[in-house]
Amino acid sequence: MKLSAGEVGTGLLKARNVTAFLIYGPDRGLVRERADTLAKSIIPDLDDPFAVTSLTEDDLKADPAALADAMAALSMIGGARLVRLRVSTESAGAPAAAFIADFDAGTLTAEATLIVEAGELKPAGKLRKTFEGSKSALAAPCYSDSPGDLAHLIEESLAAEGLKLTPEARTRFIPSLEGDRSLARSEIEKLILYKGLRGQRADxxxxxxxxDILACSVGGGDAELNGIIDAALGGQSALADAAYHRALDAGVSPVGVLRALQRRLDQIGEVHSGGGVQGAQRLGAPRFGPAASGFSRQCGLWRGAALEAARDAAFQAERAMKHGRAPVEALGGDLLAKLALRAERLSG
Known part of the structure; x- marks a missing residue:
């Protein structure tokens, strides 16, 4: 089964008798947001290890039966179970396509719901065709918000806190966020915190x-953030650490650095998933000069299992930051150090 892009917002939550969901598209931030919303409708506490199993491409390469085993496992305490799988390429999604085919044929069982997150997928690709052709699975495309949709999201979120944009601020702010739902959410939250929540501001x-936009929006610190990310993903650990601490001293948020890292990984993923350099540039990848050369080198280093591992590490760091498991500054620094060391090894 499949949904149209316009149906995804409400259609995912209304779906019935669906064992597996494939949520895909070029806007990885929107894919993640849709997947998280769906996951929470199934399992309210996504940190519950008895109810939620997260798999990576590396897991499936190490154990081809890991997905089928996770889907067949019974809950130890009763209740619903969820399996989440994030893939970076069409080929990495082959185990999910094989599972759906075997499940439909009656040779495999499922005691859990499966959510697969992916980037842009071609219509003729096996993963997308398998989900669209199955009666037990559902494919849901997530394409970037139109300017009108983005404007509505921003204005609705601000209005909830009694805020509104001036025409000049609207003109500057909205175009800078097109194509990345997670960036838009992050920047909206930053604006709200900058101005103050309802009841905290002066009359x-x-x-x-x-x-206000210039004071705290994404545009102001791009060069500083890019320097941190370029060093980390390029294997320059000492430079990445120094740039990170300079940014912290200047007031840059560790969460902002994490968001920049996630955007860069999504841009690299776009290159490998078929969108090419042009697709990555639509998501904000550098176009000219040394920055573009550095991005090209990063694409060569980070691919397949390495890219998925980096994405998963960023996802886990984000979860840890949200739950206060350690100082966010330390979590961000540790993530950058690990990625830089991995890039050094990948460079050979």
């Missing part, structure tokens, strides 16, 4: 102007 201070 009448409910308008966000162009000066």
């Amino acid at each position: 009448g201070d409910d308008e966000i102007g162009e000066a």
